[in-house]
Amino acid sequence: MSDDTTSNASPHHQAPANLADEVIKVIARKKKLDPATVTTESTFEQLGVDSLDAADLLFTFEDTFGIVVPDDVAMSMKTVGQVVAALQKLLEEHGKVPASSDAGAKA
Amino acid sequence: MRRVAVTGLGVVSAVGIGAPEFWTRIVAGTSGVGPITHFDTTGFQSQIAAEVHGFNAAEHFGEVEREMLDRFAQFAIVAADEAWAQSGLEVDDELRDRAGVAISSAMGGAMTQDSRYKRMYKDGGTRPHPFSIPRIMNNAAVAHVSMRRGLRGPAISIATACAAGAHAIGEAAEMIRAGRVDVMLAGGADAPIAPGVVRCWEAMRVLAPAPKDNPSAACRPFSRNRLGMVLGEGAAVVVLEEWEHAKERGAAILAELAGYGATADADHITQPGIDAPARAIATALAQGCLTPADIDYVNAHGTATRLNDATETAVIKKALGEHAKSTVVSSTKALHGHAMGASAALEFIATVFALREGVVPPTMHYTEPDPDCDLDYAPNEARRRPLRAAISNSFAFGGLNAVLALRKA
Numbered sequence: 265m266s267d268d269t270t271s272n273a274s275p276h277h278q279a280p281a282n283l284a285d286e287v288i289k290v291i292a293r294k295k296k297l298d299p300a301t302v303t304t305e306s307t308f309e310q311l312g313v314d315s316l317d318a319a320d321l322l323f324t325f326e327d328t329f330g331i332v333v334p335d336d337v338a339m340s341m342k343t344v345g346q347v348v349a350a351l352q353k354l355l356e357e358h359g360k361v362p363a364s365s366d367a368g369a370k371a
Numbered sequence: 372m373r374r375v376a377v378t379g380l381g382v383v384s385a386v387g388i389g390a391p392e393f394w395t396r397i398v399a400g401t402s403g404v405g406p407i408t409h410f411d412t413t414g415f416q417s418q419i420a421a422e423v424h425g426f427n428a429a430e431h432f433g434e435v436e437r438e439m440l441d442r443f444a445q446f447a448i449v450a451a452d453e454a455w456a457q458s459g460l461e462v463d464d465e466l467r468d469r470a471g472v473a474i475s476s477a478m479g480g481a482m483t484q485d486s487r488y489k490r491m492y493k494d495g496g497t498r499p500h501p502f503s504i505p506r507i508m509n510n511a512a513v514a515h516v517s518m519r520r521g522l523r524g525p526a527i528s529i530a531t532a533c534a535a536g537a538h539a540i541g542e543a544a545e546m547i548r549a550g551r552v553d554v555m556l557a558g559g560a561d562a563p564i565a566p567g568v569v570r571c572w573e574a575m576r577v578l579a580p581a582p583k584d585n586p587s588a589a590c591r592p593f594s595r596n597r598l599g600m601v602l603g604e605g606a607a608v609v610v611l612e613e614w615e616h617a618k619e620r621g622a623a624i625l626a627e628l629a630g631y632g633a634t635a636d637a638d639h640i641t642q643p644g645i646d647a648p649a650r651a652i653a654t655a656l657a658q659g660c661l662t663p664a665d666i667d668y669v670n671a672h673g674t675a676t677r678l679n680d681a682t683e684t685a686v687i688k689k690a691l692g693e694h695a696k697s698t699v700v701s702s703t704k705a706l707h708g709h710a711m712g713a714s715a716a717l718e719f720i721a722t723v724f725a726l727r728e729g730v731v732p733p734t735m736h737y738t739e740p741d742p743d744c745d746l747d748y749a750p751n752e753a754r755r756r757p758l759r760a761a762i763s764n765s766f767a768f769g770g771l772n773a774v775l776a777l778r779k780a
Contacts, residue, residue, distance in 0.1 A: 294435055316501065316505075
């Protein structure tokens with residue numbers, strides 16, 4: 265269905281050059297915020313990100329990158345920085361990015 | 372005795388979006404039935420439905436809202452917005468807790484469920500989107516409408532399938548009569564035209580195939596050459612208001628919801644009975660201080676299945692006696708299809724318009740009299756006729772019957 269915007273049909277399974285920017289962009293879009301006001305230090309509480317929003321956010325990246333964020337990791341997240349760090353770690357474990365320091369080097 | 376006024380109407384249907392457009396096309400006999408476009412029907416026996424066209428979700432909801440809303444909930448919200456705007460009601464601190472919502476759905480977010488299950492069973496996915504449950508749940512429509520309007524009275528969704536919209540309207544009226552609330556938004560919504568749902572209906576062998584010459588004329592209630600029912604989608608929501616509450620604020624009262632009767636056959640899961648539906652009619656009339664002779668119009672359940680049409684004819688005869696021969700019966704399902712939980716609410720709204728305008732909507736696609744269906748079904752042409760009172764019948768699988776009696780305001 266054209267109005268079913270929650271089904272991502274074709275995951276590209278590739279990490280973006282700057283994961284933090286990507287996470288901030290998605291949060292800003294979903295919470296209707298100016299991306300400039302969101303930083304890795306921002307807390308979910310400050311951004312109005314509730315538990316359902318967090319599940320939605322993580323799903324977006326799980327679906328895009330083909331990874332699974334374990335429930336205990338998901339439950340412990342309270343800031344944007346923690347989301348970025350957890351995703352970075354999972355992506356590295358899955359070999360989706362070479363290493364965090366090299367990210368974007370080939371771009 | 373507190374009386375119940377109807378002060379707002381809202382419709383999203385296959386024959387039109389917006390209550391006035393819906394009614395105009397019903398009177399004109401314009402069918403909303405056509406080829407299914409929601410999915411590829413290759414290999415399906417049933418390739419037609421009464422789909423809503425011209426509904427652009429992006430006109431009503433932002434991208435983030437759409438992620439949370441299945442099509443059935445979108446329909447319900449748009450219909451509720453229309454009804455609320457017509458009523459002219461404004462939510463203040465007093466009304467907030469004295470107003471509620473009763474919007475039923477038979478299948479809830481069926482399209483979302485179908486696509487999520489396909490993702491798992493066919494496409495090999497594991498985790499569906501976390502909004503899947505909030506989109507699929509049958510109470511999504513009522514929940515979003517209560518949130519959107521800020522109404523904090525009772526909010527319920529009644530799961531009585533094809534009669535669900537009538538039970539919602541009837542029970543909402545009972546809450547007003549009981550003094551628990553002064554205002555209720557009530558109705559039904561469904562968007563079940565998904566591959567899995569259509570296959571399951573096909574299996575029951577009750578769906579009409581598309582007539583080659585005219586697919587839009589597939590639904591032929593009370594006509595001997597009936598082909599079966601046609602699935603539909605949509606939503607219809609009304610504002611019900613305590614009579615004096617409406618009068619005091621100078622609201623336009625569109626009709627009186629005079630009576631409501633609900634009964635169960637307590638017999639068979641799909642075959643309809645005669646006694647219990649007739650008792651539902653009698654109960655609705657008694658509550659409204661109406662006699663059979665007052666009923667100038669019967670909006671039939673009229674699904675165009677063999678079992679329904681003959682049985683409903685017998686029900687009307689049993690309930691109205693000799694007067695059954697002089698009243699007029701019609702089924703608008705020929706045009707808007709069987710929109711499941713929305714059907715009864717769509718038909719209630721058609722009945723409100725019929726009373727207001729003194730026009731009996733036609734039973735379209737009626738071409739062959741049936742000896743088992745020998746009442747006046749207003750075949751193929753709307754009929755001008757002064758109408759004092761009317762009933763709208765709804766009979767669900769499981770023998771769950773609901774009848775709403777209306778009086779011209």
